Amino acid sequence: MQHAEAAAPGPVQLLAMLGRRVELSLLHVWQLSGFVGLVLVTLLQVLPRPGRWRLTALVQQVQLTGLEAVPIVALLTFLVGAVVAFLGATVLSDFGASIYTIDLVAYSFLREFGVLLAAILLAGRTASAFTAQIGSMKANEELDALRTLGLNPIELLVLPRVLALLLTLPLLSFVAVIAGLTGGGLVTLLSLEIPLNQFLGVLADVPVRHYLIGLVKAPLFAFLIAVIGCLEGFKVSGSAESVGYHTTSSVVQSIFAVILFDAVAALFFMELGW
Numbered sequence: 389m390q391h392a393e394a395a396a397p398g399p400v401q402l403l404a405m406l407g408r409r410v411e412l413s414l415l416h417v418w419q420l421s422g423f424v425g426l427v428l429v430t431l432l433q434v435l436p437r438p439g440r441w442r443l444t445a446l447v448q449q450v451q452l453t454g455l456e457a458v459p460i461v462a463l464l465t466f467l468v469g470a471v472v473a474f475l476g477a478t479v480l481s482d483f484g485a486s487i488y489t490i491d492l493v494a495y496s497f498l499r500e501f502g503v504l505l506a507a508i509l510l511a512g513r514t515a516s517a518f519t520a521q522i523g524s525m526k527a528n529e530e531l532d533a534l535r536t537l538g539l540n541p542i543e544l545l546v547l548p549r550v551l552a553l554l555l556t557l558p559l560l561s562f563v564a565v566i567a568g569l570t571g572g573g574l575v576t577l578l579s580l581e582i583p584l585n586q587f588l589g590v591l592a593d594v595p596v597r598h599y600l601i602g603l604v605k606a607p608l609f610a611f612l613i614a615v616i617g618c619l620e621g622f623k624v625s626g627s628a629e630s631v632g633y634h635t636t637s638s639v640v641q642s643i644f645a646v647i648l649f650d651a652v653a654a655l656f657f658m659e660l661g662w
Contacts (some may be wrong), residue, residue: 416641419619420615420616420619423615423618423622426542427542427546427547427550427615427618430540430542430543430546430547431547431550434543434547440543442543442547442548445544446551446552448548449548449549449553450552450555450556452514452517452552453510453514453549453553454552454555454556454559454560457509457510457513457514457560458560458563460509460513461505461506461560461563461564462563462564462566462567463567464505464509465497465501465505465506465563465564465567465568465571466567466570466571467571468501468505469493469497469501469567469568469569469570469575470572470574470575471571472492472496472497472501472568472572473489473492473571473572473573473575473576473579474575474579476489476492476493477489477575477576477579477580481580486580486582487580487582487590489572489575489576489580490572490573490576490582490587490590490591493568493569493572493573493576494572494590494591494594494598495598497564497565497568497569497572497602498565498594498598498599498601498602499598499599499601499654500602500654501564501568502561502562502565502568502602503557503561503564503603503606503609503650504646504647504650505564505568506557506560506561506563506564506606507557507561507606507610507613507646507650508646508647509560510553510556510557510560510610511643511646512639512642512643514553514613514617515613515616515617515620515638515639516617516635516639518549518614518617518621518638519618519620519621519624519631519634519635519637519638520631520635521621522545522618522621522622522624523620523621523623523630523631524624524631525545525621526621526622526624526626527624527626527627527628527630527631541622545618546614546615546618549614549618550611550614550615552614553610553613553614554607554610554611554614556610557606557607557609557610557613558603558606558607558610561603561606562603565599565602569591573587597662601657605649605653608649609646609649609650612642612645612649613645613646616638616641616645617638617642619638620634620637620638620641621634621638
């Protein structure tokens with residue numbers, strides 16, 4: 389009993405733990421900002437030199453991060469669109485405004501859900517893959533071998549992954565929007581008996597700027613996910629336990645960064661009246 393009481397952390401220990409967590413978070417932000425600068429500098433050095441472009445690696449990463457992610461993105465957003473439409477129909481029918489279920493689905497997916505769900509899926513699927521791949525290479529001392537051969541790991545490994553996500557996330561966001569609207573349209577057709585031509589007519593009245601507001605966030609989300617995933621891979625110390633830890637960390641950080649910047653963007657556009 390005395391041992392348990394002695395082992396219980398006091399206010400000073402809890403405050404020290406909080407301070408260490410805050411210090412570690414600030415260190416992560418500092419390292420991420422430095423890595424972002426390194427990636428951008430390397431990109432500016434490579435762009436004027438077409439001979440150094442890694443087109444084969446870029447195409448491979450586009451296939452892995454984009455084409456192979458289309459089924460899961462489409463399925464998830466289709467189901468979410470159906471759920472949103474069903475909830476909207478359930479609530480709005482009490483007020484005799486069931487037709488506005490279409491607007492609810494359209495605005496939510498065009499502005500937020502399309503790009504956000506696609507980014508969260510890529511954060512869990514792709515960021516973890518980037519960390520595991522680069523972390524395994526570091527654990528096997530392959531990164532040291534690349535440097536010995538005079539090759540830049542940032543140029544060879546990071547840039548193709550960053551550019552691939554910059555290309556694929558906007559396309560996946562478009563797929564997510566179409567799938568979400570399809571799911572919502574199916575529910576309104578079966579549950580509310582709203583014909584397809586009326587559904588499409590209401591969608592046609594939605595301003596295009598709402599889709600552009602959602603789409604403009606995709607490159608930022610893609611860059612954050614790719615950079616965080618690659619940075620955590622370079623942090624791996626060499627053991628299998630370290631690979632697992634940093635893989636988990638990359639997923640958590642990527643999802644947190646995506647949701648944080650999405651909230652900031654939503655407040656920003658709301659203040660602008662967009």
